[in-house]
Amino acid sequence: MPSTLDPALSALNGAPSADERSAIGVLGGLGPYAGLDLVRAIFDETEAHADQEHLPVALISYSNRIPDRAAWLADETAPSPIPAMMEVLRRLDDAGCAVAGIPCNTAHAPAIYDRLHEGLLADGREIRLLHIVDAIVQNVSEVAPGASHIGVLATSSSVSNRLHQIGLEAAGLQAVVPDTAHQTAVQETIYGPWGLKAQSAPPDPRSREALLAATEHLAARGADAVILGCTELPLAIPERRHEGTPFVNSTRALARALIRATHPEKLRFARTVAA
Missing domain, CATH: 3.40.50.1860 (Rossmann fold)
Incomplete structure (x- = not known):
């Protein structure tokens, strides 16, 4: 279907193969610093000792296009965040992401999360949205x-x-x-x-x-x-x-879940908080 957002990614030459579909997607912009913080947490929670040992991550942050989630949950006549969020998820899927995380707790209310999940299934998308x-x-x-x-x-x-x-x-x-x-x-x-x-x-x-x-x-x-x-x-x-x-x-919990879902062997051991 036609994109409703300005192009931000180069055109991809065909769908990613199963071997190529290994990246972690981040639907950012909710708010912008929360998206950056999730990417940082992914790096922090990855067992890596060189650039090449870190995991592939795609962040798309269209904060100016995504209306406030809480405002829409309180009043569904307000602008809906769902269409723009769906567009970002499609772009992450096109980029070869196996899973996606949304660094916004409010966006996981059933009225939003369930529609995004159902929309991905209806589109036949392979990307998996974690909760x-x-x-x-x-x-x-x-x-x-x-x-x-x-x-x-x-x-x-x-x-x-x-x-x-x-x-x-x-x-x-x-x-x-x-x-x-x-x-x-x-x-x-x-x-x-x-x-x-x-x-x-x-x-x-x-x-x-x-x-x-x-x-x-x-x-x-x-x-x-x-x-x-x-x-x-x-x-x-x-x-x-x-x-x-x-x-x-x-944020850190979601980062660990995204790593566990894609590259569990790269997940750092959990650090129990010391007394």
Whole structure:
């Protein structure tokens, strides 16, 4: 079908062969720094000692073409992000990507993720779209073995849609979410005028302060570990632990899942967060 986006890739001479289809695709731009952070995490989590030992990665970041996911989930009369996201996935498939990851937790709400998945099947595309919550749940056991109560820091859209809670409960884990005041503060760190979408590099210190305060709040509520369940959050909280509470970094979890799905022999051993 005709492209709805400006050409950004050279024309490919035929479909990739099975041997050529080994790259990892990243649907970036949601927001732009989150896409870059996922690519960096893929490199960080790959066992490699030379340029040539790193994995093939394709990043397409059309942030200006993809409407806000949370706004559309709240009101489907708003501009839909799905057509532009589908176009990027098609381009990643054309480029020979075996799997794709979307560094945006909110985009994995069923109303978006299921339509993207179904669209790829309907198009007969070979690329496989991973689900970030599956990656997060698996990563909980890697970074916080034995944890049973898991705190969730995420957009208000993800919390209200129970995106992470459903995945955690299916794995026999108990989700712990912030109270209204702390959730409002977390949302502000993402979407506020000084938040991470407005100021990612470097983050405004207020973002970090609010997120650490929310982490301490969740720990006081019984959380054994805390999910950084928006891919903007690791930009302000890069460390693996705060005052004894391990972080489950959703970006790093997705990176590990993408490597595991394509080149499992290249995946670095999981590093349990030290006490």
